[in-house]
Amino acid sequence: MPQVAAAPTPPSSRPSLISTDIDFDRPGLQSGHLRLPYSHDRSGYGHIPVPIAVLNQGPGPTLLLTGGNHGDEFEGPIALMKLMRRLPQLQIQGRLIVIPGLNFPALMQGTRTSPIDQGNLNRAFPGQRNGSLTEMLAHYVDSVLFPLADVAFDLHAGGASTHYLPTVLAAWPSDPAQADTYSRLVQHLGAPRTLVMDLLGEDRTFGAAADRHGLLFFCGEFGGQAVCNPQGLALAETCIERLMQGMGLLPPTLDALPPEATHLYRVEGDAHYVFAPVPGLFEPAFQLGDEVQAGQIAGWIHDPTQPGAPATEIRFKGAGLALCIRALARVEAGDCLGHLASRVPAGQV
Ligand SMILES: [Zn+2]
Missing domain, CATH: 2.40.50.100 (RNA polymerase II/Efflux pump adaptor protein, barrel-sandwich hybrid domain)
Structure with missing residues (x-):
């Protein structure tokens, strides 16, 4: 039989062009960067370093924590930077992946969308390997990070144009087998208000993509007006802590919450x-x-x-x-x- 050469993989289906100095499987704490390739006039071979930290302490679930999906929403990035400083002392069962500024060019500009390609990361999923910088970031999250994680918590706020009463956003998983686990975690977070998301068919978001990968997904609007809302920041930090405890990453040291601790809301x-x-x-x-x-x-x-x-x-x-x-x-x-x-x-x- 003559050997038939396999067709070469088209460039658009090859692995992400974003590289990292992080080994997600290596035990212990690592701080590093995602290297987002950016060839432009000032820097032909350049990249944008996007900070990331991974704490891997043996068997257990993986929690992906992201802020700065929109660059004018600051409670999430600040909460995650404060968490990163605690990682050397944190004893967990499982793995944490922390990215405080996911659309890093947007966060550094303080704008909702990227100043480089005007991309709205939360409308770019599943992204494109050969796309714009924002599409490449979405593709990396979708093709590399989501397959590593069990739960994703993407922290938002209203941005420059709106202001929110600090609120957790929940999206019940499309897999009914996960519904009870999700309900337990919503209860465990115990936010004063939990808004049940209705994406109205919008499937380009981080959350919709996380659901396609079978992850449990949480979000939140922790303030707005492009300021840091202290009450929203405190709620975000509490929810991160409670989520880690609810998943079994941390021992349950926070007070048990009474039933009905959170009130569910829906936009009609x-x-x-x-x-x-x-x-x-x-x-x-x-x-x-x-x-x-x-x-x-x-x-x-x-x-x-x-x-x-x-x-x-x-x-x-x-x-x-x-x-x-x-x-x-x-x-x-x-x-x-x-x-x-x-x-x-x-x-x-
Ligand atoms: Zn947002």
Whole structure:
């Protein structure tokens, strides 16, 4: 039989071009970088070093912790930097992978999207091996990090344009066999509010990709306005600790929580969102944490080009808790001014 040469692997299906000095299987603590290739005018052979730490202490689950998916959300990166400084003293059963600034160019610029390719990492999954820098990062997470992990916790906040009541976001796994484990972990986190995500078919997110890999996924909106919210940071740090304990990485030293310690919420589609119908300057008539009624005034938009004309009045279409409010007064038609969420009985998730 003549030997038939195997077809060469097309470049787009080869392993990620992002390399690292980290050996994920090596026991102990390692701090290093992901080397994101970046050939440009100043640096033809250059790369962007993305900091990463791995603590591998024997058999046990792997938890992937990421911040800076969006670069103008700072509670997650700060919480994870504080965790990284504790890693030399931490005794765990299993493995932690910690990346405080996942879309590192965006974090260093303080912008939601990458200043290099304008990429929104949370809309780039599963990414592309031969894509833009942001697509390459998504591809690395999808093809290298997700297969290593059991649980992923991607820490967000509202970014420059919105402000959130600090809230954990939960997405029940599509595999029903994992639902009970997930429910137990949600309960164990014990956040005052847990928003049950509805991705409305959006499948390009970190969370949707994690679910495709069979990981349990947690997220959170821990503040916003491109500031560091101290209460949100404290909640993020507590949730990281409780998640490590709930997974068995750490012994359970935090107080047991009573049942119903967390209240589940859901965004009920379009009726819960408020959008600007016209451009102008937004004057809100509500605050974060308000319980609002359908028909209640949400605010007004003033048109600077017609300063003597009446402002455009905006009303809520639905009722619920004001979980998110726009942080920037300047609006264009279609900009989100905030959204509500409704309490969900625990059995109805
Ligand atoms: Zn975000």
